[in-house]
Amino acid sequence: MSSSPLRLLLDFDAQYRRDRDQTPAFLHRRDRRLALVREQAGATPPSLAEWLHAVGDGRHHTAPLRHWRRLNGGLVLAGGVLGVLTMLGLLYVTGPARINVTLFLALVLVQLLLAVLTAGQSLAGWRPWGALLDRSDPDQPAPALRPLQPQLAGRAAQAGGLAFAITALLTLLAQILVRDLAFGWSTTLQTSAPAYHGLVNALAWPWRGWLPAAVPDLDLVAQSRYFRLQNGQPADPALLGGWWPFLVMTWLCYVVLPRLVLLMLAQAHLRHRARRLLRDHPGVAALRERFATPWVDSGDETPAGAPLATPSPGPAPEPPADTGTLIRWAGADDRDRLRPRLGEARVLDAGGAASLEQDRDTLNRADGGRPVVILVRAWEPPTGDLADFLDDARAHWGAATPILLQPLATDDRGLAPWQRFVARRQDPALQLCPPLPADQEAAAP
Amino acid sequence: MTAPPRFAVVGHPNKGKSSIVATLAQNDGIAIALEPGTTRDSHHYPLSVDGHVLYELIDTPGFQRPRKVLAWLQAHSASASDRADTVRAFVTQHRGDPRFHDECELLTPILDGAGILYVVDGAVPYSPEQEAEMEILRWTGRPSLALINRIGEGDHLADWRAALGQYFQIVRDFDAVRAPFDTHLSLLRGFGQLAPDWEAPLEEAVTHLRDQRRHRQHRALGLIAEALADMLTHAESARFNEHDNRDALEHDLARRWRDRQRRREQTLRRDVEALYRHRHLHRREQQLDWDGGHDLFSDQARRAWGVSRTYLATAGFGAGALGGAGIDALAAGHSLGTGALIGGVLGAAGSLYYGGKYADKLGALKLLAPLAGGGRQAEFGPVRDPQFGYVVLGRALEHWFQVSHRNHAGRDPLTLDHGDRHWLEQLPRPDRQRLQKALQNPPRHQSDGKRRQALEQAVENAGAAFLVWRETPSD
Numbered sequence: 055m056s057s058s059p060l061r062l063l064l065d066f067d068a069q070y071r072r073d074r075d076q077t078p079a080f081l082h083r084r085d086r087r088l089a090l091v092r093e094q095a096g097a098t099p100p101s102l103a104e105w106l107h108a109v110g111d112g113r114h115h116t117a118p119l120r121h122w123r124r125l126n127g128g129l130v131l132a133g134g135v136l137g138v139l140t141m142l143g144l145l146y147v148t149g150p151a152r153i154n155v156t157l158f159l160a161l162v163l164v165q166l167l168l169a170v171l172t173a174g175q176s177l178a179g180w181r182p183w184g185a186l187l188d189r190s191d192p193d194q195p196a197p198a199l200r201p202l203q204p205q206l207a208g209r210a211a212q213a214g215g216l217a218f219a220i221t222a223l224l225t226l227l228a229q230i231l232v233r234d235l236a237f238g239w240s241t242t243l244q245t246s247a248p249a250y251h252g253l254v255n256a257l258a259w260p261w262r263g264w265l266p267a268a269v270p271d272l273d274l275v276a277q278s279r280y281f282r283l284q285n286g287q288p289a290d291p292a293l294l295g296g297w298w299p300f301l302v303m304t305w306l307c308y309v310v311l312p313r314l315v316l317l318m319l320a321q322a323h324l325r326h327r328a329r330r331l332l333r334d335h336p337g338v339a340a341l342r343e344r345f346a347t348p349w350v351d352s353g354d355e356t357p358a359g360a361p362l363a364t365p366s367p368g369p370a371p372e373p374p375a376d377t378g379t380l381i382r383w384a385g386a387d388d389r390d391r392l393r394p395r396l397g398e399a400r401v402l403d404a405g406g407a408a409s410l411e412q413d414r415d416t417l418n419r420a421d422g423g424r425p426v427v428i429l430v431r432a433w434e435p436p437t438g439d440l441a442d443f444l445d446d447a448r449a450h451w452g453a454a455t456p457i458l459l460q461p462l463a464t465d466d467r468g469l470a471p472w473q474r475f476v477a478r479r480q481d482p483a484l485q486l487c488p489p490l491p492a493d494q495e496a497a498a499p
Numbered sequence: 500m501t502a503p504p505r506f507a508v509v510g511h512p513n514k515g516k517s518s519i520v521a522t523l524a525q526n527d528g529i530a531i532a533l534e535p536g537t538t539r540d541s542h543h544y545p546l547s548v549d550g551h552v553l554y555e556l557i558d559t560p561g562f563q564r565p566r567k568v569l570a571w572l573q574a575h576s577a578s579a580s581d582r583a584d585t586v587r588a589f590v591t592q593h594r595g596d597p598r599f600h601d602e603c604e605l606l607t608p609i610l611d612g613a614g615i616l617y618v619v620d621g622a623v624p625y626s627p628e629q630e631a632e633m634e635i636l637r638w639t640g641r642p643s644l645a646l647i648n649r650i651g652e653g654d655h656l657a658d659w660r661a662a663l664g665q666y667f668q669i670v671r672d673f674d675a676v677r678a679p680f681d682t683h684l685s686l687l688r689g690f691g692q693l694a695p696d697w698e699a700p701l702e703e704a705v706t707h708l709r710d711q712r713r714h715r716q717h718r719a720l721g722l723i724a725e726a727l728a729d730m731l732t733h734a735e736s737a738r739f740n741e742h743d744n745r746d747a748l749e750h751d752l753a754r755r756w757r758d759r760q761r762r763r764e765q766t767l768r769r770d771v772e773a774l775y776r777h778r779h780l781h782r783r784e785q786q787l788d789w790d791g792g793h794d795l796f797s798d799q800a801r802r803a804w805g806v807s808r809t810y811l812a813t814a815g816f817g818a819g820a821l822g823g824a825g826i827d828a829l830a831a832g833h834s835l836g837t838g839a840l841i842g843g844v845l846g847a848a849g850s851l852y853y854g855g856k857y858a859d860k861l862g863a864l865k866l867l868a869p870l871a872g873g874g875r876q877a878e879f880g881p882v883r884d885p886q887f888g889y890v891v892l893g894r895a896l897e898h899w900f901q902v903s904h905r906n907h908a909g910r911d912p913l914t915l916d917h918g919d920r921h922w923l924e925q926l927p928r929p930d931r932q933r934l935q936k937a938l939q940n941p942p943r944h945q946s947d948g949k950r951r952q953a954l955e956q957a958v959e960n961a962g963a964a965f966l967v968w969r970e971t972p973s974d
Contacts (some may be wrong), residue, residue: 078718078774096923210920334948336725350711353524353544353556372809384628406628410566435512438563438598 059328060202061114063335065106066303068115071339082344084109089345092186099345102332118196122206129214145229150278152238152294159257168479169215174317176208176323201331205324206498212317219310226305230298237297238278247276260307264376310353354497373458375488378424381416385427392490396427405439413443422451425458432461432468432489436475442482448465456483463489503545504697505555505619506690507608510618511629512561515648516674518908519545519618520558523683525776527907529558537555541604546704546760553704554690554697557613560607565631568602571639582638586610606639614693615643617667623653625658633666642693644669646686668693675908680712712903719771719903723895724958727766728762728951730891734880749864752879761795763821764891768898775902780913795890804893805886806923811935888938892958893922896965925964925971933957 073081088108089099101109144161147153175182181204199206211286228234239250251272260271274296332338377396384406404416420426426447430440447457461472469489476486508516521529524544545555562568568589576585590606593599609615615636619629636643645667647659656672663670671689672680678794691701739748750795772780794800863883867876882888901913923931937957941951 078770081778086549177901197945200944331946334946334951336945336951340718340721343718347710347714348548349550350707351545351547352708353526353546385626407626407630410570433513435561437512437561438601442564442567442598443960 059325060119061116061331062103062106062293063198063328063332063489064115064118064196065110065248065335066102066332067196067333069106070335073337082347083351085341085344086347086349099342099444102341105341106154108151118199122210126210126213127377129210130217131483133214133217134221137218137223138225140218141222141225141229145226145233145235147236152240152278152314155237155239155254155278155297155301156241159304161310164305165215165219166312169212169300169309169312169316172211172215173206173319176204176320179204181207183459198331202324202327205320205327209317209320209324212313212320216310216313216317219305219313223310224304224363226302230302234295235298235456236294237301238280239275240280247279248272250274250279254300261303265299265303269305270297270300285460325458371458371485371487373427373460374425374456376424377427377458378421379419379426381420381428383428383430383443392427392429392460397429404443413446417443417447417450420447420451422447425456426451427458427460427487429460429462430472432463432472435468435471441475441479443481444481454483456485457481458485458487460487461489463491501696502612503552503554503700504690504694505557505608505611505613506611506616507541507557508560508616508618509559509605509632510561511632512563514561514618514620515650515675515908516561516618517558518650519616519646519648519673520556521908521916522678522906524556525689525907527777527779527909529907530582533827539601539604540803541608546708548703548707553700553707554687556616557608557924559608560601560633562605562632564598565602565629565635568599569631569635576638579742580845586635586638602635606635609636609639609641613641614690614697615639615641615667616690617643617663618648619645619659619663620645620651621649621656621659621672622653624653624655625662633663637666644659644671644689644693649674672684675703676906676910678906679904684708688730706828707773715774715957716903719774719899720958720962721955722767722770722774723892723899723962724951724955726763726895727888727891727938727958728941728954730763730882731888731938732881732943733763734878735761736761736867736876736878738874739866739877740874743874745864748877749879752864752877756879760891761895764795764894767895768902771895771902775905776907777902777905780902795894800890800894801886804890804897806889806921810923813931820937862916885935885938888941889923892961896962898920898960899962900965900969922968925968926961930957930960930964934961 085105088105092098092100140161144158145153155330174180241250251270254270254275262269274293277296355429373392373396375395375397377399380392380396380399380401382401382403385403400421402416404413404421408416430436444457447455458474459476461469463469469486472486476484508520510516517529520542521527522547526544529542539560541560542558543555544558545552547553571589572582572585575588586606587610589599590603590610594603596603609673617633617636643666645663646657647663647670649656649672660670669689669692671686672685678686687701687708689707691698706944733756735752737748737752739745772778810973828845863879864876867878869875899915904911926934933953933955937950937954941954
């Protein structure tokens with residue numbers, strides 16, 4: 055289960071993207087079921103982490119963070135090495151030269167400014183090195199991570215800065231331990247020892263109350279001033295080493311601690327932004343809606359049968375002129391369009407509203423020695439009643455009597471069931487005639 | 500717990516039984532397979548809410564030998580009191596008889612307690628030939644309702660009503676292909692009137708179906724807003740080397756950009772169709788009339804769904820003024836509305852400039868930062884023409900309207916239909932300005948919550964206005 059908001063955001067976004075390939079119906083059913091299970095147990099709908107645990111694949115999708123992890127590691131390493139080198143460079147002196155405290159304080163100020171600027175760009179969502187970082191990342195950042203780039207960059211920079219500050223401090227302590235460092239102060243500005251003492255006293259404000267040994271006194275400040283063109287030795291060389299507690303505390307309070315605090319702030323800001331992004335994620339509102347909306351299933355997912363294959367129609371004969379009987383099936387009537395073509399054919403009725411006795415009577419009265427035309431409505435599919443009638447007709451008239459089904463049709467669409475019907479009967483003397491155009495009035499009984 | 504009501508949809512073959520089930524069960528697969536007289540087995544379509552079945556529709560085969568069945572029943576019944584038992588005896592005796600397979604299939608659920616929904620075609624004249632079927636159903640003694648479906652153009656409803664009234668408790672007209680959604684619900688309420696115990700579950704079903712429709716509308720408009728944001732912000736990019744032909748690259752990127760926008764529109768359509776359970780509609784997509792001569796980038800599309808320059812200037816002024824008013828608010832009113840005025844003028848000027856001839860100002864090639872390995876990144880898009888958003892939105896709303904108002908029994912291809920009045924007339928002026936602003940400032944990424952919500956709200960309002968426009972008859 056994801057606990058970090060950033061990881062939760064990435065996991066949720068990955069699941070959201072996978073879900074886009076699912077049907078809305080499936081998603082609704084799945085999530086509503088989860089909410090109902092919780093509801094039955096008397097609990098509220100699942101949290102996002104619980105939901106991910108239930109529907110996800112159990113893996114964390116933190117691959118998009120790999121680039122940032124590498125960058126973080128690189129910056130921490132670079133910061134650490136640079137911290138050592140910078141402090142060694144600052145403390146490097148030869149001969150009787152002194153290490154300028156003013157220069158040290160300037161470096162502290164620069165570090166503090168850099169830390170604050172980094173925090174500012176992160177808060178403002180600005181990415182001054184964005185293009186450079188993008189070029190170092192061959193993959194496109196994950197969409198969910200894109201708006202977090204300034205915060206991720208800010209956190210990485212603060213981590214690198216903290217590594218710089220800590221290794222520089224350790225280097226300073228090591229140098230103090232193993233070398234005889236002589237500190238002094240020097241500046242081109244016309245300033246007096248009391249004024250400089252006021253400055254260091256003000257800088258020592260955070261610890262002067264509880265660590266007075268780390269606050270240089272006026273005597274030390276006055277005696278440790280030097281000028282580049284003055285060759286005189288200090289009155290008491292041992293005194294000059296007395297600056298180190300102040301310098302260590304200054305570095306600790308104005309470089310290490312701000313970096314640490316700002317790194318924690320950057321982390322908190324990142325988590326806060328990730329939480330907000332998760333809250334505003336388009337998938338979250340949709341998910342909550344699915345939790346709350348009943349799943350209505352109207353049976354729409356029941357698979358329907360496949361359409362039937364229609365045999366290709368064979369050559370369709372016209373009703374022959376020597377037709378002996380025209381049977382109007384189930385009230386089909388062409389009025390006067392077909393009968394003149396059939397000469398003296400007898401016209402009978404069967405099917406539909408006619409009784410079974412009337413059907414039998416029709417079979418008896420029909421001229422089974424000559425072709426029989428059965429007029430049917432093409433838009434009404436053939437029924438079992440007609441199949442029974444044809445069976446009885448065959449039994450009555452014999453297998454050789456040509457029987458022609460003459461459909462009345464308004465279009466060709468209704469013919470397929472009739473073609474299948476004729477093919478299914480496997481009766482060589484049963485044929486389907488070309489459809490005869492019908493109007494609705496003609497179709498009336 | 501009592502069993503949910505069940506309704507067997509029965510009738511003569513090819514009178515629209517499956518169409519009615521397709522519409523009520525929202526399953527266009529039934530309509531696709533609908534070949535006259537091909538239903539040989541009963542199919543059950545339950546309506547369930549969170550797994551709890553409220554009612555069930557049963558699609559049955561049509562009567563094949565009603566006269567023989569009735570003759571058997573009459574021959575085996577001694578008095579009116581044994582009719583239901585005689586029908587049961589018929590089914591018991593003929594269950595394995597292939598000649599009466601269809602009759603057994605359709606009578607079994609009725610004998611098991613289902614209500615009867617008898618379907619006839621009101622487009623053809625009343626014929627006494629179906630009286631045998633109605634008589635058999637009357638013999639079962641089950642609650643019954645007759646539905647007069649209209650498959651063709653004829654109108655014989657009055658005759659059918661008079662005849663059916665003699666056999667069935669309730670007679671209703673229902674056009675499975677064209678009946679609006681409210682009529683579906685009204686019909687379901689009618690089912691509930693067949694028996695006292697059935698009224699509550701049917702009423703509950705109606706409530707849930709109405710909520711489902713509201714939910715779908717909200718989701719569909721959300722999908723449209725998502726697609727709009729995507730299409731308005733999309734850009735195609737490529738590497739541009741020093742010796743490349745700039746015009747050729749621009750032409751290629753523009754073509755890719757347009758193709759991608761067309762594909763995105765198709766994806767939106769499929770999503771909306773899936774939301775409304777029209778899963779078989781896309782099979783006929785090539786027949787869509789509006790894709791032939793109505794390409795997304797055609798002048799026809801622009802004429803149908805674009806807006807006039809005056810409209811653009813007015814809405815652009817309003818949208819700019821909305822932004823400028825923010826500056827006035829920051830100045831606590833000391834700017835005397837200057838911010839709104841300047842914003843409005845800038846908005847109107849921008850809309851006028853980019854709102855020229857459609858497709859000419861959709862986008863232009865931009866050369867961006869140098870790339871590692873040489874060359875520069877070239878980009879086409881995002882779109883600059885404010886008309887594009889209106890065209891996409893109008894087409895999407897029209898498609899949504901067609902799909903959401905299409906019954907699942909419908910088999911005709913979708914056709915683009917638009918009147919001679921522009922739908923935006925129905926949108927109140929403040930909503931027009933919000934829409935213009937949202938189209939000008941689409942969300943650039945998914946976490947751009949504020950802009951996304953503004954666009955979603957604007958599309959929601961537009962959808963409501965579009966519904967009013969489409970449902971209001973033209974003067």
